[in-house]
Amino acid sequence: MLFDAIRAELLRFSRHTQAWLWALLVIPVGTAIVGLFFRQFLYGQLQKAEAGLPPRIEEIANAPLGIGAFLVDQASQLAGINLLAFFLIGAATIAAADYRWETWRLIRPSNSRMNLMLGKALAIAAIAIIPLLLFLLCELLGQVISASIEHRPIVLGMDAKLSGTFITMVLTSWLRVVQVGLLALVAATATRSLFGGFVIAIAFGFGTFIVERMFLDFGWKPEEWRTLLLFPSAAYQVVQTFLAHGPVTPATAGKAIIGLLLWIAGPTALTVWLFQRQDLSKE
Amino acid sequence: MNAVISIDNLTKTFGEVRALNGLSLEIPKGGVYGILGPNGAGKSTLFRVLLGLIEPTTGHAEVMGYPIGHTPTLRQIGSMIETPRYPAFMSARECLLWLATAHGQAREVDIDYWLDRVGLTEAAHRKVRGYSVGMMQRLGIAAALMTRPDLVILDEPTSGMDPPGIVEIRGLIRDLVETDGVTVIVASHQLLEVQRMCDRVAILNRGRLAAEGSVAELSQSSAHLRLTASPLAKVMDIVGEAGEISGDTILVNIRREDTAGLIRHLVMEGIDVMEAQWVGADLEAIFIAETRAPSQVQEPAHAV
Structure with missing residues (x-):
């Protein structure tokens, strides 16, 4: 029955053209197009340089495109603020759909309240992977087009170790996107509103970003438990830094993953708890 | 029971x-x-x-x-509470598919059959944002019934429907009761x-x-007992608050077993009782x- 709830949510979302356009497509496609034009603009400027280019710049401009290294580089910062903000449109759309369209009374008899809400949470988790993969695909496509125009060689350069790093980075980014999406779920359930779900999640994300910076300025360390538990963005950065072989210990990365998972489990549990008590005649 | x-x-x-x-x-x-x-x-x-x-x-x-x-x-339980609403970006067919999926019966439900039963076949692929109240009601009835x-x-269920639609839905409901129990x-x-x-x-x-x-x-x-009698004023004096004048007759609210006694009493009082008939209320x-x-x-x- 949980799968029925997930399938129904995904079916309805798939028919909502505007939602998936804004939530899943705009940032990956838009970023890749802007990036491609920017790179071609730079390339044109470099070609026009009369005195020739400094050797280091020349080297960078003509460096082969290593697909593996490029993908890992992109995956390390995949869950960027733009992608998260636009994904919230999709998450809030799923979360608030039955309040928005007054359809709880139609589907409530079909399933338990817990399944219905977990169905929404898992549908959000399912669609969260789409903008991430699309982002990587579009960026890669942009790079391949650029390399072709610039006559740069393209090499795969993806061994097993790099593949592992890439997959782990994508999964961590997915956790981060899911975590932000679930904030929209809890906010939409509490406010019974799509707008409430979106705005509160955005405000929460922005607020925690400011507070995190303040606390780090006051002497909190990024690797401390309290930082990793209170600020999911910090936990995400710590895990990605660890995966990129930065100065983070495995123990700290483990703590950061726990922090991220708690930020997924907490809002989900809170949403189910709220929903179990809700009067569904007031949609 | x-x-x-x-x-x-x-x-x-x-x-x-x-x-x-x-x-x-x-x-x-x-x-x-x-x-x-x-x-x-x-x-x-x-x-x-x-x-x-x-x-x-x-x-x-x-x-x-x-x-x-x-x-x-x-x-x-199949249900329709007041006029149902549906996601405006979906067609009637998609709405039923979505609800059947939520119910775990996406394959079992014959959506085209139910769209036909409620008279929405021609509008099946139109977005529901353009539907009238009556069409929404029809869709709601299909949604309530399709999972058997x-x-x-x-x-x-018939709010906002035209008279032929009301007759149609009444027939559908009676049919369900009589054939499917x-x-x-x-x-x-x-x-x-x-x-x-x-x-x-x-x-x-x-x-x-x-x-x-x-x-x-x-x-x-x-x-009520409907009495055609004369004079009416004298009957009203006898039955008191139990009587109510309705045109040329009096409706009397008494127990059925008291009928003979009342008529006998009226005759003994010299009243001409032309007709006495029990009528049910609608x-x-x-x-x-x-x-x-x-x-x-x-x-x-x-x-x-």
């Missing part, structure tokens, strides 16, 4: 408003059961409680032998429609049961009589 729904002393309050006020009712299995009542009588609240959308404040109710909110039981439920709860509970303000469609009715007033029985039983219990008269008392729905719920 083999009850499909048993309600015992059910109360639901919203702040200070008592929508259900100690309602007790048994709805038998099979047939079409009508729930009548003026606005605020508690009909929609009752349906919402039965469908697990809201929790009752006090009291107990069972649906098909299980306490309300029991999900496997709820899955055997054992119990169907319909709140104002489904129990249908209908709330409606259209008393004539209820009289035509329902086997039994309950009249709610102020969150309580005002009257219950088959349409024939209620009609008989509210029947549902509208019963409804008005049972719901005439001033509403107490707004009373504070101190007792809860």
Whole structure:
């Protein structure tokens, strides 16, 4: 029955053209197009340089495109603020759909309240992977087009170790996107509103970003438990830094993953708890 | 009575408003059961409680032998509460597919058949944002019936429909009851429609049961003795407040077994009794009589 709830949510979302356009497509496609034009603009400027280019710049401009290294580089910062903000449109759309369209009374008899809400949470988790993969695909496509125009060689350069790093980075980014999406779920359930779900999640994300910076300025360390538990963005950065072989210990990365998972489990549990008590005649 | 729904002393309050006020009712299995009542009588609240959308404040109710909110039981209920709404970006066909998927019956449900049954085949691929109220009602009825439920709860199912549509839906409901053995509970303000469609009715007033029985039983219990007699004034003197002049006749509200005694008394008093006939009340008269008392729905719920 949980799968029925997930399938129904995904079916309805798939028919909502505007939602998936804004939530899943705009940032990956838009970023890749802007990036491609920017790179071609730079390339044109470099070609026009009369005195020739400094050797280091020349080297960078003509460096082969290593697909593996490029993908890992992109995956390390995949869950960027733009992608998260636009994904919230999709998450809030799923979360608030039955309040928005007054359809709880139609589907409530079909399933338990817990399944219905977990169905929404898992549908959000399912669609969260789409903008991430699309982002990587579009960026890669942009790079391949650029390399072709610039006559740069393209090499795969993806061994097993790099593949592992890439997959782990994508999964961590997915956790981060899911975590932000679930904030929209809890906010939409509490406010019974799509707008409430979106705005509160955005405000929460922005607020925690400011507070995190303040606390780090006051002497909190990024690797401390309290930082990793209170600020999911910090936990995400710590895990990605660890995966990129930065100065983070495995123990700290483990703590950061726990922090991220708690930020997924907490809002989900809170949403189910709220929903179990809700009067569904007031949609 | 083999009850499909048993309600015992059910109360639901919203702040200070008592929508259900100690309602007790048994709805038998099979047939079409009508729930009548003026606005605020508690009909929609009752349906919402039965469908697990809201929790009752006090009291107990069972649906098909299980306490309300029991999900496997709820899955055997098809329902339409007031005019349903659907995601505006979906077509009627997509809406039914979505609901069938939510119910775990995406493959089993014959969506085209149900669209045809409610007369929406031609509009099946149109977005529902352009649908009229009547079309939304038809879609809601298809949604309520398509999973072949054992119990169907319909709140104002023919609201917003044109007369042919009403006849069509009435036929569909009666057909379901007679061929599939489904129990249908209908709330409606259209008393004539209820009289035509329902086997039994309950009249709610102020969150309580005002009257219950088959349409024939209620009609008989509210029947009057119609007397054509002369002089009418002398008859009125004898029957007092039990009588009411209606044109050239007097309607007398007495027990049926007192008929012979009354007529004998009138004749002995020198009154010419030309005709005496027991007439049953129609549902509208019963409804008005049972719901005439001033509403107490707004009373504070101190007792809860």
